[in-house]
Amino acid sequence: MRPDQQLKSSLKEIDDLKAALDEHAIVAITDPQGKIGYVNDKFCAISRYAREELLGQDHRIINSGHHPKEFIRDLWTTIARGKVWRGEIKNRAKDGTFYWVDTTIVPFLHDDGKPRQYVAIRADITERKLAEESLRLSTKEVLDLKAALDEHSIVVITDPQGKITFVNDKFCAISQYTRDELLGQDHRIINSGHHSKAFIRDLWTTISHGKVWHGEIKNKAKDGSFYWVDTTIVPFLDEQGKPRQYVAIRTDITERKQAEVELSRLAVLVKSSDDAIVGKTLAGIVATWNPGAEKIFGYAAAEAVGRPALMLYPPEGEMEEARILAQIARGESVQHFETVRVRKDGKRIDVSVTLSPITAGDGQIIGAVMIARDITERKRAEQVIHQLNTTLEYRVVERTAQLEAANRELEAFSYSVSHDLRAPLRAVNGLAGIVLEDFGAQLPEEGRRYLQRIRDSGDRMGELIDDLLEFARLSRLPLNRRTVDMAQLVQNVLGDLRPSHEGRPIEFRIDALPACNGDAALLKQVWVNLLSNALKYSRGRTPAAIEIGFRDEAGEPIYFVRDNGTGFDMKYAHKLFGVFQRLHRAEDFEGTGVGLAIVRRIVQRHGGRVWAVAEENRGATFYFTPAGKTTS
Amino acid sequence: MSDTRLVDILLVEDNLDDLDMTLRALRKANLTNHVQIARDGVEALEYLFCEGPHTARIVANCPKLVLLDLKLPKVDGLEVLKRIKGDPRTKSLPVVVLTSSKEQRDVVESYQLGVNSYIVKPVNFEAFAKAVGDLGLYWLLLNQPLGFRLDPA
Numbered sequence: 001m002r003p004d005q006q007l008k009s010s011l012k013e014i015d016d017l018k019a020a021l022d023e024h025a026i027v028a029i030t031d032p033q034g035k036i037g038y039v040n041d042k043f044c045a046i047s048r049y050a051r052e053e054l055l056g057q058d059h060r061i062i063n064s065g066h067h068p069k070e071f072i073r074d075l076w077t078t079i080a081r082g083k084v085w086r087g088e089i090k091n092r093a094k095d096g097t098f099y100w101v102d103t104t105i106v107p108f109l110h111d112d113g114k115p116r117q118y119v120a121i122r123a124d125i126t127e128r129k130l131a132e133e134s135l136r137l138s139t140k141e142v143l144d145l146k147a148a149l150d151e152h153s154i155v156v157i158t159d160p161q162g163k164i165t166f167v168n169d170k171f172c173a174i175s176q177y178t179r180d181e182l183l184g185q186d187h188r189i190i191n192s193g194h195h196s197k198a199f200i201r202d203l204w205t206t207i208s209h210g211k212v213w214h215g216e217i218k219n220k221a222k223d224g225s226f227y228w229v230d231t232t233i234v235p236f237l238d239e240q241g242k243p244r245q246y247v248a249i250r251t252d253i254t255e256r257k258q259a260e261v262e263l264s265r266l267a268v269l270v271k272s273s274d275d276a277i278v279g280k281t282l283a284g285i286v287a288t289w290n291p292g293a294e295k296i297f298g299y300a301a302a303e304a305v306g307r308p309a310l311m312l313y314p315p316e317g318e319m320e321e322a323r324i325l326a327q328i329a330r331g332e333s334v335q336h337f338e339t340v341r342v343r344k345d346g347k348r349i350d351v352s353v354t355l356s357p358i359t360a361g362d363g364q365i366i367g368a369v370m371i372a373r374d375i376t377e378r379k380r381a382e383q384v385i386h387q388l389n390t391t392l393e394y395r396v397v398e399r400t401a402q403l404e405a406a407n408r409e410l411e412a413f414s415y416s417v418s419h420d421l422r423a424p425l426r427a428v429n430g431l432a433g434i435v436l437e438d439f440g441a442q443l444p445e446e447g448r449r450y451l452q453r454i455r456d457s458g459d460r461m462g463e464l465i466d467d468l469l470e471f472a473r474l475s476r477l478p479l480n481r482r483t484v485d486m487a488q489l490v491q492n493v494l495g496d497l498r499p500s501h502e503g504r505p506i507e508f509r510i511d512a513l514p515a516c517n518g519d520a521a522l523l524k525q526v527w528v529n530l531l532s533n534a535l536k537y538s539r540g541r542t543p544a545a546i547e548i549g550f551r552d553e554a555g556e557p558i559y560f561v562r563d564n565g566t567g568f569d570m571k572y573a574h575k576l577f578g579v580f581q582r583l584h585r586a587e588d589f590e591g592t593g594v595g596l597a598i599v600r601r602i603v604q605r606h607g608g609r610v611w612a613v614a615e616e617n618r619g620a621t622f623y624f625t626p627a628g629k630t631t632s
Numbered sequence: 633m634s635d636t637r638l639v640d641i642l643l644v645e646d647n648l649d650d651l652d653m654t655l656r657a658l659r660k661a662n663l664t665n666h667v668q669i670a671r672d673g674v675e676a677l678e679y680l681f682c683e684g685p686h687t688a689r690i691v692a693n694c695p696k697l698v699l700l701d702l703k704l705p706k707v708d709g710l711e712v713l714k715r716i717k718g719d720p721r722t723k724s725l726p727v728v729v730l731t732s733s734k735e736q737r738d739v740v741e742s743y744q745l746g747v748n749s750y751i752v753k754p755v756n757f758e759a760f761a762k763a764v765g766d767l768g769l770y771w772l773l774l775n776q777p778l779g780f781r782l783d784p785a
Contacts (some may be wrong), residue, residue, distance in 0.1 A: 415735055419703045422732040425755045427649035433757030434656065455757065462755030469734065 026101060026122035032080075032115050034059045046101070046124055048094035059120075064098050066090040079107045079118055088125060100129035154229060154250035160208075160243050162187045174229075174252055176222035192226050194218040207235045207246055216253065228257040276351075276372040279358065280309045284325050287367060296351070296374045298344030309370070312341045314348060328357050328368040338375065350379040407476065414472045421465055429458030464580075467594035471579065474522065475601055484520045486513040486559065490548055493527040501535050505543035513550050516557055518626040522602045529595040530561040530622050536589055537620065538565030545619075556625055564619040576612055599624070640666040640772055642695040644676040644712065645730075646704050650753065654699070654730070657764035663772060668695060673707025676700070677715055680722055691721050697771045702731040702738055710741055717746035724778050726771055730764070 021027060022040040029038035039047075039054045047054070047062050054061070067090065078085040085105045090098050101122035107115040149155060150168045157166035167175075167182050175182070175190050182189070195218065206213040213233045218226055229250035235243040270277050276293035280286050286309050289301040297304070297312055310321050320339065327334055333356040341351050351372045358367045432454045440448055490513060516523075531546070538544035547562040568576070568583045575581045577600040582593040599622075603610045607627035614620035641663070645651045651669065658664045670676035676698075678684035682691050698716065702709035709729065716722045728749040729742050742750050751767060754760045 415733070418733045418735050419731070422753070422755055423647050423650060426653070426732070426753060426757075426760060427647075429755055430653045430757040430760060431649065433761075434653070459756055466734070473736070 021121065024123075026124065028054075028059070028120045028122075030059050030118050030120070032117065034118075036061075037117065042124075043122075046093065046099055047091065048097075053094075062091040062093070064090040064092040066098070075105070079105050080115060082107045082109050082113055082115055088129070089122075090129075099124060099126040101125060149249065152251075154252065156182075156187070156248045156250075158187050158246050158248070160245065162246075164189075165245065171250075174221065174227055175219070181222075190219040190221070192218045192220040194226070203233070207233050208243060210235050210237050210241060210243055216257075217250075218257075227252060227254040229253060274373075276370070276374075278304075278309065278370045278372070279367060280370060281367045282325065282329055282365065284309050284321060293372075296343075296349070296372060297341065303344075314340050314342050317341075324355060325368075328355060329365060331357050331359075331365055333357060341372065349374055350376045410472065411476065414469055417465060418469055422462060425458045425462050425465070429455045429462070432458070464592050464594075467592040467598075468579070471594050471598050471601065474525065474598055475605070477522070479522070479605055480519045481517055482520070483515050484518050484523055485515050486523070486550075487515075489520065489524055490527055490531075493524060493531055496528070497531055497535060500532070504535075504539070506535070506538070507543050507545045509545070509547040509549075511547075511549040513548070513559065514557065516559075516626045518606050519602075522605070523626060526599050526602050526624065527561075529599050530624075533595060533622070534561050534563035534565065534620075536565075536591070537567070537584075538563040539589075541565060558623050558625050560621055560623040562619065562621040567614040567616050567618050567620045569616050570614060573612060573614070577610065640696045641768070642668045642670060642676065642679060642698045644670045644673070644698065644700045644704065644709065646671050646701060650701070653757070653760060654764055657761040658768055660761060661765035661768050663765075663768040666695075672705040673709065673712045676704075676712050677707060680716065680725075681719070694722055694725050696726070696777065697768075698725060698727045699730045699767075700727055702729060702733055702742075710738075710745065713742065713745045713747055726775065726777070728767055728771065730767075 022042065025040075026042040026046055027038070027040040028036060028043050030036050036054050036057050036059055039051055044051050044054065049061070071087075075085050075087065084107070085103075087103055088100060089103045090100050092098055102125045103120055103122045105118050105120045108117045108119060110116050150170065153168075154170045154174055155166070155168040156164060156171050158164050164182050164185050164187055167179055172179055172182065177189070199215075203213050203215070212235070213231075215231055216228060217231045218228050220226055230253045231248055231250045233246050233248045236245045236247060238244040270290045273290060273292045274295070276296040277288075277290045278286060278293050279288035286304045286307055289299070289304040291301075293304065294300055299311075310318065313321055317340070324334060334354065336352050336354055338350065338352050340348050342348055352375050353373075354371045355368050357365045358369055360366045432451045436443075436448060436451050436455075443451070487510075490510065494508070531548075534546045535544070538546065541564050545562075545564040547560075549560050549562065551558050551560075566584070566589075572583050576583065577596045578593075579597040580593040581597070582591065584591075600610050603624045603626065608625040610622065610624040612620055612622045641658070643651070643654060643658075645654060651671075655664060655667065658667065668679060670679055674684075679686050679689070680691070680694065680698075682689040700709045700712060704712070709731070713727055713729070716725055716727055723746075726748045727746075728751060729738075729747050730751045730753060731738065732753050734752050739750055749767065749771075751763055754763060
C-alpha cells in the first residue's frame, strides 16, 4: 500500500476507533489548564450539559466535591507528569445529581514531554457504585443488628439435626460452657429434663415444618444449675423450603421465673393463712383482703376493698388508726400489739396486729400490710385460766381446811373409840369371866361354853379395835424420811418375831438388801406385817421356806417376801389389801385383816406400791416399792 | 363417909363395870381393906384436898396410891393428875393412870405431868385382873414410899 493510501487507511481506522470509542465511552479532552476542548455526546448526556455549555469551560464544572483534596492532587500530579491516571470519580451533573465514572486520563505530550492535552475516557459506573453503596449500607446494618442482637440476646444456631454451629458470648455465659465445648455438640447438652415429651415434640414439629416456635424453656447449665429462657426459634430454609439451620434467640427470664414461683408461693400463703392479711394505702383504704380477713372480720373481699380500714376499729379507735398510719408513713413497723377490732356483725374481737410498710421499687412507702390474728379465744382462755387459778387457790385453802377438820375429827373419833369403845367390851369379857369364875360350878357345861364364847368375842373385838386404831394412827403420823438400812431393819424384825416361831423348822434366805429412803418406823411395820404373815401362813410346811429379797427393775427398787405357805387364789388378790379383808377362816389362821391394809397404807404414803403374786397351796410373794431412789 | 380413916388406895373411876372389876381384882389380891372411891374428878380432888364433904380430913393423911382413870366427868383425869403433882402437899403421892386409852398424847401428857405409872386396862378379864393385882402389890407392898408426910407450908 502506498504511503498516502496507508495514511488514509490509518486515518480511517483512527476515525473508526474514535467512533467506536465515542459509542462506548464518555470522552472529554481538556487543555493542560483543564479547559474543556472536546466532549462527546455521551459526556453531554451523562453530565446533562449541552456541548456549548461545556466547551471552553473549566473541567471542574462537573466536580462533585466528593473526593478529598489529596485524591485530586494525586490525579493532577500524575497527569501533569505525563502519566496515565486511572480511578473512579464521582461527578455532578447539571441538575445536581451525581454519577460515578470509571476514568482513565491519558496525557498527550509535546515533543518536550510536557502535556499538550488530557484525554479523559470514562465509563458510567453509577449503577455499580450505587449497588456497592447499598450493599455496604445493608451489610453494615445487618452487622449492627447482629451486634445489637448479641448484645441483647442469647443466640445459638444449629443445623437441622440440632448440632450446634454457632453460639454467641451470652449463650456461653449463661450455659457456663466455653464456645469450644459447645460447637459441634448436640443442642440437648443443655436440656434440663424439666419439660414433657409432648412439649419437646411440639417444638420440633413446629420448626421442622419451617415455622417459628416461641416459648419458655428451662435449661441446665454446666454446673447443674437451671436457668429459664424466653426462646424464639426461627428456621432458615433452603431453596426447597426445608430447614437449613435453626436460629434460636433467647432472653434470660430466670429471675422472672423465680419471682413467679416466689409470687405464687406467697399468694398461696396469703390465701391459705388463717390470719387476716390486709393491704392498705397510706390513706388507710383497704387494697387487698385475704380469705383469713374474710373469716376474722366477716367482710367479703369485694365488700372490704376500697373502703377505709377504719371500719374495723371500735368507735374509740380513730386515734389509734391515725397514729398507726403516721408510723407507717415514717417507715416504721408495728409489731404484735394486742388491740380490739369490730367485725361486720358488730361483735368486738381481740386481735394481735402487726403492721409493716410496703415500699415501691424506688423505696417510696406506698402503704402497709396488716396481719391480724384473732386472739379472742386465747384471751378468753387466759381469763378462764386466771379465774381457775384464783378459784383453785381458794379451793386449796378450803380443802386444806376441810382436810384439817376431817383429820381433827378422825383424831377425836379415834380418841373416843380408844376410850369409850373398849370399856363395854371389857365389861362383856370381864363380867362373863366373873360369872364363870364365881358361878361356873353351878352352870351346865353348855352354859359355860357359851359364856366362854362371849368372852372370846369380846377379846376379838378388842383386837379389832386395837388394829383399827393402829391403822388410823399410822395414816395420820407424819412421814419422817431418811436413809433406812433395810438389811438391818429386817434383822431386827426377825429378831423380834423369833419367839413366835420358836421350834419351827424354817429355812430363811435373805438377799442383800440395799438401803432406801423412807420412814424407818413405818417401814419396820411393813416388814413386821409381811414377815408375820409369811410365818403364819407357812405354819403347815416342813420346812417352811421364807425368802427375803430385792431386785432392781428399771431403776425401781423392789423388795419382796416369799413363802411356801398356803398362798391364795389370785382371783381374790384385789381384796387382799382392804381393811378387815380376810382370805382364810379365823379357825385356820387367826388375824383381824388389818395387817396388809396397814402395809398398803404405809407404802402408799411413801409414794410406792405393793402387790402380791400367789397360788393356792403353793405360797405367796409380796412385793413393795418404797418410792424414792435407792441409796447405796 | 368415914372421912377420917386412913386409906391405902384412892380409886378414881366413873365406869361402874370397871369399878366392880377393879375392886374385885384388888379383893382377890387382898388389897381392898382401905379403898376410897371417887366417881369423878371433882370428888377425887375434894377428897385429896379435904374440901366439900371431906373438910374434916387432913391433907397430910393422903392415900398410899391413887388409881386414876383419865376420861372422867366434870374434871378429867389429867387435870386431877396436874393438881396432885402441882401441889407440894401431894406431889410425892404415887399416881397410876389406869385407863382404856392407848393414845400416844395421853401417855405423853401423863408422863409429862409426873405420873408414876401408865397402865392400859386390858379387855381380857384375866389380864385385867392380873394387871390390877400386880400394880396394887407393887405400889402398896413392894414400893418404898418417902416415909414421911409433907406438911403444908
